[in-house]
Amino acid sequence: MTNNSLFNSADKMPLPKQIARHVARQIDNDELLPGQILLSINEFSARHKVARDTVEKAYKELKSTGYIVSVRNKGYYVSGKSNARxxxxxxxxxxxxxxxxxxxxxxxxxxxxxxxxxxxxxxxxxxxxxxxxxxxxxxxxxxxxxxxxxxxxxxxxxxxxxxxxxxxxxxxxxxxxxxxxxxxxxQDFKQDIYDALSSANTLLAKYKAVTIVFPPDSNHPGEIINGIREYCNHNKKRFAQVDDAATVTPARGTVYIFITDEDMAVVMKEMKKKNLRQGADVGIISFNETVLKELLDITVITTDxxxxxxxxxxxxxxxxxxxxxxxxxxxxxxxx
Known part of the structure; x- marks a missing residue:
């Protein structure tokens, strides 16, 4: 353990953790083998010119993770990676x-x-x-x-x-x-959404259009949009992508797919104003299950x-x- 590469002044990690990381790597890489004795705390401190309590903290962490054990009046020994948690x-x-x-x-x-x-x-x-x-x-x-x-x-x-x-x-x-x-x-976002929609072809038959409400600041994968577009192309349905739910005017014969619950609420409010019935005049599909969606009888697509x-x-x-x-x-x- 004489390699001074364990000390890196640019590393934001505290020095005891740097030492513990270095020793753990040596054990994981079989450079230090089970049963091998380590430098004592005093020896390590003197050799590497670090404070004794710094070495003590590093050895304490290595003990807590199972990499080393201490034997009274003898010193610290490698426990071995197979015994390390x-x-x-x-x-x-x-x-x-x-x-x-x-x-x-x-x-x-x-x-x-x-x-x-x-x-x-x-x-x-x-x-x-x-x-x-x-x-x-x-x-x-x-x-x-x-x-x-x-x-x-x-x-x-x-x-x-x-x-x-x-x-x-x-x-x-x-x-x-x-x-x-x-x-x-x-998740295979494109294929998953395509397969999910295809599994509901019978229910979707009464709708002529599919609109995905996909906010521009969303970090959801864009493959979701591609999967919906491909489904519409294969099933001769009009496809539309909307950025802002507030601009949506709910239309009969359209299925709306929502990434966020907030956007779904905005459009459902407009549906109520226009006396549009979900599941009859307008379809609603939401991403990811919640208890509230179950209570509201909302169709959900989700991964497990x-x-x-x-x-x-x-x-x-x-x-x-x-x-x-x-x-x-x-x-x-x-x-x-």
């Missing part, structure tokens, strides 16, 4: 009721087999870069939701994601074709968020190298 970093794009379902599905399946930390990049590649810089090397696995601001250049966040060890990365909710060998549990979390956890625990398409379905109700 796995550490997983979940990086979500945002927090929402749906993301909570993914999280709980993941945590339930992981159980006590690993320690899980959660961070959020809020659609920002800059924030993701900071998260990675502060945590690189600290985890056995990284699970990332790669949704970013639609104005963000793809090359920017791809370059940042590639800083993570690809064999330890799992992409969640969305896969990136540029990262072909990376594990993923994903809990299953997404469970599948991702199983793949991490078993180190499964695969890309798995998550289940997606339509809940047909009276609004269609």
């Amino acid at each position: 796995k550490k997983i970093l979940l990086i979500f794009n945002k927090l929402s009721s749906y993301k909570k379902e993914v999280y709980y599905g993941f945590i339930e399946t992981i159980g006590d087999k690993a320690a899980v930390d959660l961070q959020v990049h809020h659609y920002s590649s800059g924030l993701l870069k900071e998260i990675i810089a502060n945590n690189l090397g600290n985890y056995h696995s990284y699970v990332l939701m790669a949704h970013f601001d639609r104005r963000e250049a793809k090359k920017n966040y791809l370059a940042i994601i590639k800083e993570l060890p690809q064999e330890k990365l799992l992409l969640l909710d969305k896969k990136l074709v540029e990262l072909k060998g990376v594990k993923a549990v994903y 968020f809990v299953q997404m979390g469970k599948t991702a956890a199983e793949m991490v625990l078993n180190n499964t190298q695969a890309q798995v398409r998550n289940p997606f379905h339509m809940i047909q109700r009276g609004s269609l």
Whole structure:
């Protein structure tokens, strides 16, 4: 452990964590083997010219994660990576009721087999870069939701994601074709929406047009629009995309698809003014299930968020190298 590369003045991570990360990497890479004795706290402090309490904090963290053990009056020994409790970093794009379902599905399946930390990049590649810089090397696995601001250049966040060890990365909710060998549990947004609409062809037969209300500031994948457009082309229905729900004048014979609940409420209010009946004069489809939509008898298209979390956890625990398409379905109700 004489390599001074464990110290990086530009690294925002506290020095004890830098030391712990360095030692953990050596153990994971078999540079330090089970049973091997480590430098004592005093020896490490003198050799690397760092404070004794700094080394003590680093060793304490390594003990808490199972990498090393201490033997009274003898010193610190490598426990071995096989005995170390796995550490997983979940990086979500945002927090929402749906993301909570993914999280709980993941945590339930992981159980006590690993320690899980959660961070959020809020659609920002800059924030993701900071998260990675502060945590690189600290985890056995990284699970990332790669949704970013639609104005963000793809090359920017791809370059940042590639800083993570690809064999330890799992992409969640969305896969990136540029990262072909990376594990993923994903939605195929274009095909999923096309298949969901096709499953309701009988109900949709009475409508001549489909309108998607898709706010310009939404960070939902644009593939959703492409899937709806393709469905309309194949089924000879008029397709329209609207940015602002406030500009929508509900028309008979049209199905409206909503990304946000707020936009759905705006259009439903206008429908009520015009005495238009949902499921008869006008169709309504909303993304993602809630109790309120069930009570309002709203047709919903959704992925299985809990299953997404469970599948991702199983793949991490078993180190499964695969890309798995998550289940997606339509809940047909009276609004269609």
